[in-house]
Every structure is written in structure tokens, then in C-alpha cells.
Amino acid sequence: MTESHEAASIELVDVEKRFGAVQVLHGVSFKVYPGEVVGLVGDNGAGKSTTVRIISGALQPDSGEIRVNGKKVRFDSPIVARREGIETVYQDLALAPHLSVKANLFLNREEIRPGLLGRLGFLNERQMDQESVDKLNLLHINIASMDQIIQELSGGQRQAIAVARAASWGSRLVILDEPTAALGVEESRMVLNLIRRVRDSGVPVLLISHTMPHVFDVTDRIIVLRQGRVVAGAVTRECTLEQVIMWITGGQAIHAG
Amino acid sequence: MTNDEAQQEISRAAAPRRSRFVKHLRGMWILGVLLAMVLIFGILAPGFLSLQNWVSTSVYATETLLLAVGETFVIATGGIDLSVGSSLGLSAITSSMVMAALVAHPGVGIILGSLVGLLTGATVGLFNGIIITKLRITPFITTLGMLGIASGLGFLLSGGTDITNIPAAFSNFGGYVFANFLGMPVLVTAVVAVVSGIFLAKTRFGRRTYAIGSNREAARVAGIPLDRHLIKIYTLTGVLAGVAGLLNVSRFAIGSPTAGQNDELNAIAAVVIGGASLFGGEGTIFGTTIGAIIVSMIVTALVILNVQAYWQIVVTGAIIIIAVYLDQLQRQRAAG
């Protein structure tokens, strides 16, 4: 195991969550360390998205703790989580389709002009344009113009923009919920490369995916959720596809961390 | 590296399907329709291209445009405001009642009356915003209800009759025409439209407005304060209805409880003609301005052509349906 003495970037301790009468998470605990890609896998309804929404502050747990660098935190809203450097790409991307690439990269983080115009809320388009180019270049993403409207982009390009936005603002953790679900082979490969580049920049990535080859391709560790419980955790290169599928479907429960 | 090759392939394969150029073309297209209408009406009705008709049409258009500017913000968020016309009417009544009551002190009356008129519009808009965001009632139902409330209150306050006794200084203001060419209401409305247009296009306020209409959930998780922003927008729309109410009183030198009737129809038509989508995320003040001129021109053209002006209401209603249908078609084609 990569059980290191370094403080975990993020740690969940005994997180429980119920919706009405239905208990969705039963004491979920796991850690993500700096510089690793962790795959969070499990069947439909296992609780992956719920877990993600709790880490990103969109949902609050009923009990349990979230720790950032070993320190207990409370994420009452996505804004608080983002202030801690946790950025999420949701399953539905959360891009504004009518707005430009630039406007989406800077959504609610717009650069404002200096002086009086800035006080009135006037946008500094030129600076955002330059910084957008830099953000995309850093991840080797090719977009013709920062003024292109999201609606005009391909699925892979949209995914790339969503990942770039998360990566450029996320300093502690980038969470990706099903980033390759709607993509073709080439576009998926591009996103997997993006994930590696984010990791290489030192920011850990939590990847949720049903596509096992992608998970095996890009992750360092795999955590398996089944019916709201962590049933397994293993170093990716030390386990096989068959094992992971068995953990997901409940053939056999092995606790490895 | 094969990765980079793959990426280049992807960016080439995914060339923009609908370029910005086409979007700009759409704006120009509306401008072309406007020019064609001016030409056709000019040929059909000799009086249409007269200076006198310009002054009356442009002043008439201000009422629609003032309401349509607010409506553009609302529609850009994916909402709708059906109460703008009756909000105008209620503002006309409250402001004119104050002015009439203080007719012995016209200076005080005009200032107080104007403030009360603006405040009336603001209050109607504020209630719309609060009901929509806090009680979570759809904009359509909320503002439909408010249409009834504001309109009914206008009739109750006025007893159903026109408020006369408006200070001369106030009606002179609305009737003033610079150089036989530019009516005072046109000047006021032009300033409102230009400032609003710049704000919608260039500021964070505008960016938030589009973001909410484009993808509300994305705006929410980005941390945009949805409720606060929507309340501001409906209140702003109410204030503009108040301005339109004051200009209405000023132009006609009476406060009429029927002022603004059917105006929401014109305002919404202006916005959709101007290229906004009722699904939100789109719309410009420039487009809306062209739309408001087109809607208003139809009225004066019908009058000059000796067609009953009531036909304009029919035509405007049909325009809304057709414009929204075309928008839907384009959307389906983009999606499919």
C-alpha cells in the first residue's frame, strides 16, 4: 500500500448519509495523498456521486468527518470547499453552454478591470483571454479561440474545458465524475492524458468511472464502493480486472486499506 | 508523441459547428428585416417616411423598449415577466395621484410623484423576485398573478377613472421634442438602453445573468448567488416599468388605469424578435431595440394604411408564436 506518513490531501472518516429513509453511505472512510490518481469505482447507485458531492460541499454528511491535510473541515457549500482548493467536474460538466470558453473558465471568478470601471463590475476580457490561453496550454488543450461558445465544441473538448477549469483552480484535489462516459476512444485518451498532467503538476485526482480499462490505465490506487460501503482498496498494479469486478459486484470482499 | 497527434486530430475534427459569424449574421438579419419594413411601408403609405411619423413612432416605441430592456435581462435568465404592463399602469396611477394631490406645489409634487412611481415599479418587481426565489413559484405563474394584482390595484386606487390635474411642467417634459426631431422620452429611453446594453454585455452582472439562464446548476455550483441576482433583475425590471409609467403620464398628461395594457405582449415580442431565446442564456439589448422598433412600427404603419390598429395586437401575438417556433426548430437542428 502507499500508506505514507505524509498528511493526506483529503480524508473521509466514517461518513454517513441518508436520503429520507434510505441510507446511502454507511461509514465511508478513505484517503487521497498528494500526487496520486485514485479511482473510486462501484456499481450504479453504490454512492460514488453522493460521496463526491459531500467532498465538494454540495451535500453535507449526516455524520463523520472530512479532513484536509489532517485538519477537520466543514464544507457548508461548494464555495467553502473550493476555497480549500477542491475542484469538481460533475457528471453533467456544469458548463454554461451559451457562454464562451473563457467565460466558463472564469465562471464567477471573473477578472475585473482596475479603477472605477472595475468598481462597476466591468470585466477585464483581455486579461482573462490571456490567462485562458495559458491555462489551456499548460494542459496541452487545443481550442481555436477563447471566445468560442461551449455549444460549438465537441464532447471531448467540453470535457477538456471542464477538467482544465477544475485543474487550474484546484490546488488540493481535483474530482472527476465519469469524465469519459460520453466520449469516443480518441477523446477519452485525451482526457486520460489530461488527468496524468494534472497529477504530474502535484494535484491529486479522484476519478469516478465505470470504464475499467480507463481506471486501470490512469489510476495509482482503486477504492471500491458497494451499497454505500468501502469494500476494498488496492494499489492498481497489484490487482487484476477480475478482482476489482468481483469487489464491485460482491463476489468476495477483501479489505486492503 | 501519439497523444498530441490524437489531440490535434480531435481539435480538427471538432471544428465549430455554428460559428459566431452566423450569430452576428442573425443580428444583421433582424436589422435587414427592419430596413425592408421601412422601405415597404414607405412605398405603401406615403406618410410613413415623414418627420411627423418618425417623432410619433419613436416616442411610441419607448414604452415598449423600456419594458423590453428589463424583459431582456429576465428572459436571459430563463425567466419571463408578464407583469411589466400592469406594473407600468400601477406606477402611472400612484405617481399621478401624488402629483394631482400636490398640484398646488408642482415642484414637490413632481419629485415626490416620480419617486413614488419608481418605488411602485420597484416594489412590484421585488415581490416578483422574492416570490420566484423564496416560494419557488415559476416566473410565469408569479408574474401572471402579479399582472392581476397590480392591474386590479390600479383600478381600485383610481376608482377606475383617469387621474387628471397633472402639473403642466410634468406633461411639458414628456411632450418636449428637441429640434422637431427627438422626443424627450426617446432621449430618456436611449440613455437607459445604452447603459443597460453595456452592463449586460460588459460586466460581471451581465455575465451572471447569462450564466443563470444558460445552466442554472452550473451557476449555482460556481457560487453565483442565484436568488439575490434574480431578485435584483426582477426589481430592475420593475423600476424600468416605473420609468415607463412616468413617461406615460407625462406624454398623455393623465394617469390612466388602463395604461400599459397588453404592453407585456409587445415587450416579449420585441425580445424574441431581437434574437433572445425563451430557454435563457441569450439575448442582447441591441437585438431587443430593433425588435421594439419593429413592433412599434407595425402600429403606426397600420394606422397610416387605414387598417384598424387592433390588428397590431393580433400580429404581435402571432409574431411571438412564430419567433419561438423558429427558435425551437433551430435548437432541434443544433441538437440533432
Ligand SMILES: Nc1ncnc2c1ncn2[C@@H]1O[C@H](COP(=O)(O)OP(=O)(O)OP(=O)(O)O)[C@@H](O)[C@H]1O
Ligand atoms: N437526492 C437524492 N434523494 C434520494 N436518493 C438519492 C439522492 N441522490 C442519490 N440518491 C440515491 O443514493 C444512491 C446512491 O446514488 P449515487 O448517485 O451516489 O450513486 P452512484 O454510485 O454515483 O451511481 P452511478 O454509477 O449510477 O452514477 C442511489 O440509490 C440513489 O438513488
Ligand SMILES: [Mg+2]
Ligand atoms: Mg454517479
